[in-house]
Amino acid sequence: RFEDFGGYPQVVERARELITTQFENRARLLAIGAKPIKGILFTGSPGTGKTYLARIIANETDADFYLISGPSIVSKWVGDTEARLRKLFEAAARSQSGRAIIFFDEIDSIAERRTEDSHEASKRLVAQLLTLMDGFKNEQNIVVIASTNRVDSLDPALTRPGRFDWEIEFGMPTYEDRLSILRVGARGLQTIGDLPLKEIAKQSEGWSAAELTALWSEAALMTASDGRGKINPEDVAIAFERVSSRPRREISIEEAR
Known part of the structure; x- marks a missing residue:
């Protein structure tokens, strides 16, 4: 529960506002004409509680929780990684609770800035992730959360409006x-x-x-x-x-x- 997360009151309150309200008042937000939040970045040093808070949010909102730990989703077979991502998002869309949180831990390890020197498999993975996030429908109550301590290394396409355009920073504890x-x-x-x-x-x-x-x-x-x-x-x-x-x-x- 939120009370089990020590410290960071402003971080917890912001996360509660962005995500809990998103799930509990989705119909009201859509009636207002607001666009649903698709992605939120948790940034900060390792060990500051980013994954723990994501699990708490899923528990508090009764949402199904899908955890992807960076490179674990990457396959050596061509096209297999993109297929895994598609199946993951499809499973989230079929969530029995009607709510799902997809959490990418260390997303910088799989979604670095694309350059001419980037590996082709890396380019395909980032492109597939962008396509899946752009394909969200309003009736799909899904929020994608990603953690990173290297936000500047992420592909800029991920952080533009409509994708991971909300950021919550976890500083070192006071x-x-x-x-x-x-x-x-x-x-x-x-x-x-x-x-x-x-x-x-x-x-x-x-x-x-x-x-x-x-x-x-x-x-x-x-x-x-x-x-x-x-x-x-x-x-x-x-x-x-x-x-x-x-x-x-x-x-x-x-x-x-």
Whole structure:
């Protein structure tokens, strides 16, 4: 649920406005004469919760959820990748709930800017995706969400009006976001004592949501290996040191290419 997504209140509210309203008030929007939203880009660094929020939205709206993880859809056989995409969109159109979310994780890995040097298979894949999105009918209650941390590398045809023309940016979590993420993570755990969440939120500047969540995994491992049933403040402090000591490397867009 939305309350299980720690931090980023403005991101959650914007996503709720764009997608939940799209599903629940579609007939009203069409009566007004508004064009349905086809595609939304979730942009931001890895580990900031883009896929997690997409799953929550699907659950909150009772929509069927189709997850495509970047290169996993690509086939070595000519025409097979485009056929997979067509079948995916056809399945979404036949959704029993009448609502569907198609989520492309790391879309930049399959839909980079087309150039003369681009592989022919890549050009065909992007062209097929554009054709499928342009073929949406008003009665088809489908929203395509795509995540990327390299939005500048996407083919410009994808980001023009009528396709992925809405963007929601996931920045690195602020202090308030980090504290909220830590509290949400602790909510489902067995704990004892006054956990130092505010101190950790202050000291974890630059951490992603995924790194903050990893802290609870470390704390739980220590608790279980020590034969105890509840996480205590010392476990959390040691877990913070362990996660802090993990190797961290920032990857630039040029390196990723």
